[in-house]
Amino acid sequence: MFTRCTKCHTLQEITALQLRNSQGMLRCKKKKCSTLFNALELLSESKKQDTAIPQSLPWNQSTQRNGNIPWRTASILALCTLIAQALYFEASALPQNPSFRPWLEIACQRLTCRLPAYNNLQELTIVRSKLTPQSEQSLVFNTVISNQGTFAQTYPKIKLSLLDYAGQAFSQRVFEAREYLSDPTAAAVLIRPDAATEINLTLATTQTKIGGYTAELIN
DSSP states (O other): OEEEOTTTOOEEEOOHHHHHHTTTEEEOSOTTTOOEEETTTTOBSSSSOOSOOOSSOHHHHHHHHHHHHHHHHHHHHHHHHHHHHHHHHHTTTGGGOTTTHHHHHHHHHHHTOOOOOBOOGGGEEEEEEEEEEOSSSEEEEEEEEEEOSSSOBOOOEEEEEEEOTTSOEEEEEEEOHHHHSSSGGGGGSOBOTTEEEEEEEEEEOOSSOOOEEEEEEEO
C-alpha cells in the first residue's frame, strides 16, 4: 500500500503490519521533512492517487482556533485583575496625582462619575503672614494662601503655634476652613488654580509674652 506525507506530499510505501504497529502514524522518509503524519488519510493501493491532497484537515483548523481561546481568555482575565488591583490599592492616590488626574476627569465625564476633590499641599503656599496686636485683649493673624497648582483644590487646615522668647511653643491650635473663612459656607468652595485667598484671624491675647510664631498648612 501507498500513502503520502500530508506536509510535503512525498510518496511512501507501507505495509498493513506497519500500520497496525504504528497505529496508523508514519514519519516522512524525506530528511528535510521528517513530519509525523497520519498515513490513513491518503492511504491507497496504487502509487497513483485520485483523491485530492488536503492542505489541512478541518478539525485541525478548528483545534488551532479553539486552542487560542483559553489563552486569550486567561490573558484578558489577568489584565482585568491587574487593573482591578491597581484601582483598589491606588484608588485614593490616583485622583491626587497631577499626571493621572486629567485622564480620570475625561473618563468621569464619559462615565458620569465624580472624582474626589483635589488636595495637594505641595502646591499650596503661604505667600505672607503676620501677627499684630489689635488691642490689649486681642491679636490679629493675617496670611495669604496661594494655589500654585493646575487644579482647584480644597482649603487646607492652618496650624498656628505661638512661641515664647526662647523659641518654644507655648500655645498651638489648628484652624479648619470653616473657622478662618469669613463665610463658613465658602469652606465647600475650592481654591481656583493660580488664585490667592487672604485670611484674617482674631485671637485672644495670652499671659505669656509672644516672641514669635509659626504657621503651616496641613491636611
